[in-house]
Amino acid sequence: MNRRSFLGSALSTPLLAAQTRVEGVRDALGGLPKAHWLENGLIDAGGSHEGYLFTVRRGGEREDARESYERAQSEEVIRRLKSQGVEVFHTHLYKGFGMEAEKPEMEDARRVAEIAHRNGLKVDSYIQWNTLMYETFFAEEPRAKDWIQRDISGNPILLVYGYQQSFRYRPCFANQHYLDYLKKIVRYAVEEVKTDFIHFDNFDLNPEPDSCHCPVCVDGFRRYLREKYSPAKRKERFGFENVDFVTPPQWNKENRPERMQIIFDPAIQEWVDFRCQVMARALRQMGEYAKSMNPEVAIECNPHGITGANRAWEAGLDHTRFLKSTEVFWTEEENTPGVTPDGRLITKIRSYKLARAFGNILLAYIAGHPLEAAECLAFNQTIGYCGEDPLRPHILRYIAFYRRNRDLFTNTQDLADVGLLRSCASITYNNASAQLSAVLAEQALIQARIPFDLIFDEHLANLSKYRMLVLPDSECLSDSQLASIRRFVQNGGGLIAIGQAGLYDEWRRVRVKPGLEDLIDGQPRARGYEERVGRAERSGQPVRKEVGQGRSVYLPALQFDGPMPEMVNYFRIENRFWKRPKNWQDLANAIDWVAKGDLAVRISGPEYLVANVVSQPDKRRMMLHLVNYGARAATPSGLVEVRCHVPAPAKEVRLISPDVEQPQVLELKNEASAVTFSVPPVKVYSIAAISW
Secondary structure (H helix, E strand, O other): OOOOHHHHHOOOOOOOOOOOOOOOOOOOOOOOOOOHHHHHHHHHHHOOOOOOHHHHHHHOOOOHHHHHHHHHHHHHHHHHHHOOOOOEEEEEEOOOOOOOOOHHHHHHHHHHHOOOOOOEEEEEEEEEEOEEHHHHHHHHHHHHHEEEEEEOOOOOOOOOOOOOOOEEEEEEOOOHHHHHHHHHHHHHHHHOOOOOOEEOOOOOOOOOOOOOOOHHHHHHOOOOOOOOOOOOHHHHHHHHOOOOOOOOOOEOOOOOOHHHOOOOOHHHHHHHHHHHHHHHHHHHHHHHHHHHOOOEEEEEEOOOOOOOOOOHHHHHHHHHHHOOOOOOOEEOOOOOOEEEEOOOOOOOOOHHHHHHHOOOOOEEEOOOOOOHHHHHHHOOOOOOOEEOOOOOOHHHHHHHHHHHHHHOOOOOOOOOOEEEEHHHHHHHHHHHHHHHHHHHHHHHHHOOOOOEEEEEHHHHHOOOOOOOOEOOOOOOOOOOHHHHHHHHHHOOEEEEEOOOOOEEOOOOOOHHHHOOOOOOOOOOOOOOOOHHHHOOOOOOOOOEEOOEEEEEEEEEEOOOOOOOOOHHHOOOOOHHHHHOOHHHHHHHHHHHHHOOOOOEEEOOOOEEEEEEEEEHHHEEEEEEEEEEOOOOOOOOOOOEEEEEEEOOOEEEEEEEEEOOOEEEOOOOOEOOOOEEEEEEEOEEEEEEEEEE
């Protein structure tokens, strides 16, 4: 195939106009159509996503790199994975060198896809989102020198892996020229490779001070402000109407961004929002384009999950926006599940709950220990990514277990009495305090086995699914959000407000009247300017209140148990902070009180036994997933006592586990609207399936 026909097959329709136009309004970005085949779950494994060209240019490889490249995409590997229960084959397609430079390997990817499809596997194609390998790309497309991200001095911004990949420039996602080029690769993937699944890797931006200050971004930022706000609203926001000379933030050695705990400058706040919107809109464009050719192509990206980092501020990522353009996303976080010597329970549960909140499947590394696979099945409700060939024995065992019992995992709904808010503005503008409070609240509920959903700003508009709402230092709430919370409590919902919840508006302006003043008692008012300089230590007893038909509890703080770890740059709440709070029982008691002692599920067990509850209403069945995080130390859970509400008298409780050969029917007792039963000690993972 010559160059003309190769590029022509990749994009036969005219390119969109090059002039970029970033939507200014922070909208909900309604979801794209889903690929129906994913409703049955996902079992994805590979070969390798690295092409030969990249492994050579990167350096440091074995001398048999070519043989490894060929072996990873061989029919032998594909057939072996198929025989082991894998259903989607992950392989390379495009790394960022330019389509002409990568032409031979892209054609290899097309050939490999044909082999996979012939063997009954779907194909997962790797596309590098965030790299422009300029040495070859500029030779193919000289105009691309204007498509890259540039810092305030005009220097190219690098996607850095250590010190030895300076050949990787970051493209600018506000530049429509680059997006149009990326569409060529997407078209090639859909129409030539006939892929079933597009994996966009490295989905993020660099943290400050390495944000793009190219002319397209500077002009786009100003246009964004004009379109987002009326003249009157701009004057309220900045003190003036004309934003033609507002620039992205600038830094110097005395004012470093990585040590700025609280963001209160309106221009910096808006710049963060602009970067998030640029990334969400760029991904939406690719998703819409791919699905215009084949609606059954699944869209996935690799942004990481909830790790304690301030992803909006650091990486230009607001998950609530871009996850409406995906069905799957990756997290490469190093939160390996288990219990640490100092008593921290480390999990990826937050990231799994984030995925479930937006109808996504999470891909994570689960091949290291059976506990990782157990956590994935319990909270992801499918396998996801199970590794590269050769697959490990415990992964093969979990794949076989999942496939035998697949009907227990498909079309499930998470059951939760509690919605726990992750307020975007609160965490973005004060990560050290708001994220810490959210993490501690989540940790308390996880270890108390109280089922909860993570909810986000948009979910406050309809809280009907929940009996209780937890606001962990959700400082920044808008008037409309406060109105929704007020209606929820007045109509019988429960509210647990923690710390500074509701003391600021969505721009982090101190409210003259605290936003939750009529719903809770005992909350001190915000102090104003001094609140900007750090997290104040707060303590005190919970304060209960009856409100309309509902109840509320105010907790002055969740207290970290032990010496507070030293904050690192960007005030990340990494898993060094993931310890159950000292006063966790206050939160558990508050939930019990606002629920009037009538929680849907009560589960006994040690603090390292974790539970998730899902239902299949059409099958009149619910599943209690139990994961023993003490499994790495071979610590058993002991006998587990369960009491849960069911819509009708239970007729059977069946226990299944990859740790035992045969299912077991448990003795049960129906009590009014609840069923009680005992679960034998959990080795790693057990499921109690309750039918009625």
